[in-house]
Amino acid sequence: MDKKLSINRRDFVKGSATVAGGVMVGGLPLESSAHPAGTDTLKIALIGCGGRGTGAAVQALSVKQDVQLVAMADAFKDRLDTSYNNIVEKITDKNRINVPDKNKFVGFDGYKAAIDLADVIILTTPPGFRPIHLEYAVKNDKHIFTEKPMATDAAGVRKVLEMAELAKQKKLNVVVGLQRHYQTVYRELIKRIHGGEIGEITAAQAYWNGGGVWVHPREAGQTEMEYQMRNWYYFNWLCGDHIVEQHIHNLDVINWVKQDYPVKAQGMGGRQVRTGKEYGEIFDHHYVEFEYADGSIMNSQCRHIQNTWNKVAEAVTGTKGRADSSGTLYDLNGNIIWKHRDNDDPNPYQQEHDELFASIEAGEVINDLENGAKSTMTAILGRMATYSGQMITWDEAINSDHRLVPDSFGWDVLPPVLPDENGFYPIPMPGITKVL
Amino acid sequence: MNTDKKLWLKNVILLLGAAFIYHSGFSQNDTINSYTEKIPGSQVSIEMVPVPGGTFLLGSPEAEAMRDTDEGPQKEIELDGFWIGKFEITWDQYELFMQKENILRDSILSEVALKRDIVADAITRPSPPYEDPSFGMGKYGYPAGSMTQFAALMFCKWLSTKTGKFYRLPTEAEWEYACRAGSNTAYSFGDDVAELDDYGWHYENAQYTYHKVGEKKPNAFGIFDMMGNVAEWTLDHYYPDYYEKLQEEDLKNPWSKPVALYPRTVRGGSYDDDPDMLRCASRIPSNPEKWKQRDPQIPKSFWWNTDSPFVGFRVVRPFKELTQEEQDTFWAINLDED
Numbered sequence: 001m002d003k004k005l006s007i008n009r010r011d012f013v014k015g016s017a018t019v020a021g022g023v024m025v026g027g028l029p030l031e032s033s034a035h036p037a038g039t040d041t042l043k044i045a046l047i048g049c050g051g052r053g054t055g056a057a058v059q060a061l062s063v064k065q066d067v068q069l070v071a072m073a074d075a076f077k078d079r080l081d082t083s084y085n086n087i088v089e090k091i092t093d094k095n096r097i098n099v100p101d102k103n104k105f106v107g108f109d110g111y112k113a114a115i116d117l118a119d120v121i122i123l124t125t126p127p128g129f130r131p132i133h134l135e136y137a138v139k140n141d142k143h144i145f146t147e148k149p150m151a152t153d154a155a156g157v158r159k160v161l162e163m164a165e166l167a168k169q170k171k172l173n174v175v176v177g178l179q180r181h182y183q184t185v186y187r188e189l190i191k192r193i194h195g196g197e198i199g200e201i202t203a204a205q206a207y208w209n210g211g212g213v214w215v216h217p218r219e220a221g222q223t224e225m226e227y228q229m230r231n232w233y234y235f236n237w238l239c240g241d242h243i244v245e246q247h248i249h250n251l252d253v254i255n256w257v258k259q260d261y262p263v264k265a266q267g268m269g270g271r272q273v274r275t276g277k278e279y280g281e282i283f284d285h286h287y288v289e290f291e292y293a294d295g296s297i298m299n300s301q302c303r304h305i306q307n308t309w310n311k312v313a314e315a316v317t318g319t320k321g322r323a324d325s326s327g328t329l330y331d332l333n334g335n336i337i338w339k340h341r342d343n344d345d346p347n348p349y350q351q352e353h354d355e356l357f358a359s360i361e362a363g364e365v366i367n368d369l370e371n372g373a374k375s376t377m378t379a380i381l382g383r384m385a386t387y388s389g390q391m392i393t394w395d396e397a398i399n400s401d402h403r404l405v406p407d408s409f410g411w412d413v414l415p416p417v418l419p420d421e422n423g424f425y426p427i428p429m430p431g432i433t434k435v436l
Numbered sequence: 437m438n439t440d441k442k443l444w445l446k447n448v449i450l451l452l453g454a455a456f457i458y459h460s461g462f463s464q465n466d467t468i469n470s471y472t473e474k475i476p477g478s479q480v481s482i483e484m485v486p487v488p489g490g491t492f493l494l495g496s497p498e499a500e501a502m503r504d505t506d507e508g509p510q511k512e513i514e515l516d517g518f519w520i521g522k523f524e525i526t527w528d529q530y531e532l533f534m535q536k537e538n539i540l541r542d543s544i545l546s547e548v549a550l551k552r553d554i555v556a557d558a559i560t561r562p563s564p565p566y567e568d569p570s571f572g573m574g575k576y577g578y579p580a581g582s583m584t585q586f587a588a589l590m591f592c593k594w595l596s597t598k599t600g601k602f603y604r605l606p607t608e609a610e611w612e613y614a615c616r617a618g619s620n621t622a623y624s625f626g627d628d629v630a631e632l633d634d635y636g637w638h639y640e641n642a643q644y645t646y647h648k649v650g651e652k653k654p655n656a657f658g659i660f661d662m663m664g665n666v667a668e669w670t671l672d673h674y675y676p677d678y679y680e681k682l683q684e685e686d687l688k689n690p691w692s693k694p695v696a697l698y699p700r701t702v703r704g705g706s707y708d709d710d711p712d713m714l715r716c717a718s719r720i721p722s723n724p725e726k727w728k729q730r731d732p733q734i735p736k737s738f739w740w741n742t743d744s745p746f747v748g749f750r751v752v753r754p755f756k757e758l759t760q761e762e763q764d765t766f767w768a769i770n771l772d773e774d
Contacts, residue, residue, distance in 0.1 A: 050733075051732075051733030051734055051735070052732055052733055054733070054734040054735075055731075055732050055733050055734040056732075058734055086734050086735060087734075090734065179732075209568065210564065210565065210566075210567060210568060211534075211564035211565060212564050213564060214563070214564075306534065306535065306536070306564065307531050307534065307535075307536045307539070309575065310565075310567075310568035310569070310570055310572075310575075311568050311572045312567040312568045313568075313572055326571075326572075326644070339644070343708075343726070343743075347729045347730070348730070349729075349730070349732050
């Protein structure tokens with residue numbers, strides 16, 4: 001490989017003749033479609049036009065199949081317009097973009113009309129809406145790329161599991177944006193773990209310790225619903241807290257390794273630094289001990305506090321060695337027995353779409369929904385444990401009728417969580433807060 | 437005025453005698469010493485060493501092993517002198533820029549913000565990184581990585597504003613001159629790659645991670661980790677034929693001014709590179725697709741690269757001071773400010 005294309009890494013293998021990676025075809029560059037959209041064109045609708053939705057749309061429009069973006073929907077017109085402009089800027093084959101103004105749908109209900117126009121749906125709104133949008137798309141026989149998490153409460157997870165089954169019956173393709181499943185380093189690593197190279201897994205650690213995300217200051221004239229929609233990250237009915245919204249990635253990897261889901265969890269958490277009213281109701285740290293059916297423990301920590309020790313990773317210990325998500329296997333003495341070098345690997349965010357559209361084209365089926373729902377439930381179980389301070393079982397959690405997401409939406413509808421007279425929101429209190 | 441005067445006095449103390457002589461107006465022959473820049477509002481310092489002005493051959497000869505064509509033709513370059521960071525910028529220093537110094541100054545040190553601090557506080561700071569920019573490789577005492585060149589430049593602007601001195605990234609020519617430290621061999625210590633382990637962290641000896649700055653031997657100028665550890669941002673736009681295009685009038689203090697965000701030149705190679713990339717003359721263009729691959733959003737972050745933890749930077753400060761107007765022009769060109 002030309003060294004100018006990368007600071008060169010390469011596959012590095014010790015004690016094995018198998019070189020990982022190298023078989024995937026990268027999604028770049030775009031193949032130009034010589035003909036205008038014909039009957040075989042896969043029409044795409046983008047539901048949720050934030051930065052991630054824009055990224056996902058560009059990736060969907062960069063696959064080699066014949067695709068065209070035909071509709072967009074977002075609660076906010078400004079977000080939709082910005083997204084559209086960014087997509088147009090990124091996609092060189094303009095035949096792939098055909099979204100007249102009448103197919104740009106603004107508001108809470110625009111998703112229906114947009115989904116009606118397309119074959120493949122991209123669901124990238126805040127996760128509180130996911131079960132609702134997913135249900136509509138599955139019931140209308142659409143293939144789907146959906147971002148994680150799949151829901152913010154147990155009722156939502158149950159709905160998604162129902163849709164997973166329905167999608168299976170209908171042979172729909174549904175890719176969930178837990179992109180580590182589409183990332184070569186994880187595939188190679190977990191293949192080896194499942195192959196027994198480090199024995200039975202007895203313990204696991206999952207981390208998302210980072211600095212947190214954006215804040216949009218409250219603006220004059222905003223209704224409470226609009227304010228919360230702009231700052232969705234800080235409201236649980238929309239976001240699920242960062243243990244659900246981000247840390248799901250890491251919890252999901254351990255579930256993948258274990259090929260199972262936890263049976264119970266207990267933990268602790270709170271708001272130590274991020275205490276201002278602009279941070280809504282979510283915690284800035286959680287620490288959870290999840291237990292699997294075989295008694296093995298996953299220790300999970302996630303933190304949104306700036307200038308602290310950062311780590312976003314997973315690690316497992318087995319009876320014969322250890323593994324971590326840098327793509328490394330160790331023996332019990334800490335010696336590296338296998339290491340994957342990932343710089344020539346395809347972009348996992350592109351890979352998700354490449355495989356989705358290839359599967360649709362080939363008449364095959366990928367359905368990530370059940371795992372997506374159950375890994376979401378794992379994260380919600382963790383949140384229930386930290387908010388309540390109690391030991392919560394999986395069965396209690398998934399059967400909970402404690403709903404976060406309301407039944408109706410509108411700019412003048414009051415959201416389910418409201419600030420006090422000083423603008424502060426009620427904060428979950430371990431020992432007091434009920435989560436079931 | 438009062439606060440300015442206090443700061444000036446403080447600087448005089450900090451910069452030690454020799455720098456004071458320089459401020460009073462001195463000739464090229466006077467000795468310019470190393471100094472330690474304490475970042476106001478913190479207990480963190482940056483050590484600076486002098487690199488005297490002079491001439492050198494930029495690039496590598498065609499006969500050099502593993503040499504790439506963009507390293508030639510060699511050109512004789514004349515440079516004014518400057519101070520350069522003895523070490524790569526570490527997370528201790530970079531995190532101050534990520535807003536930590538406000539917290540330290542106000543809450544822990546109980547220092548009153550000076551006028552310069554207030555101006556510096558208004559400079560745009562990095563957004564929170566999407567994941568962990570240190571990738572678990574270590575923070576305090578370890579080189580900062582994963583920042584874009586834009587972010588590295590903003591750090592320089594912030595540091596300049598806080599200290600009242602002009603700090604920036606080195607040009608490619610300055611970087612190579614400082615790296616060579618008088619040598620004209622592949623590495624600053626000579627041509628024998630067997631000696632490289634004494635001077636730099638690279639793919640074969642680094643165990644896939646960067647290391648604390650200053651653990652290896654310095655070069656003849658007393659600068660550490662020029663070769664390896666993290667690769668380093670320069671100020672220059674990358675052109676493969678840059679040297680060929682240099683005209684007679686460009687040979688003094690050359691600078692390939694940026695015309696786009698990418699590609700810009702990175703130097704020195706890293707823990708993730710083979711030894712040949714650590715050669716003094718080796719040039720690496722920044723790669724927006726690869727180095728931002730896992731940034732899931734569009735637009736992608738201006739501040740962070742999700743896939744280049746192996747790129748950091750160090751700062752320089754020219755001996756020749758710039759007027760505030762010249763500095764403003766400089767930032768306008770480099771940060772695309774109007």
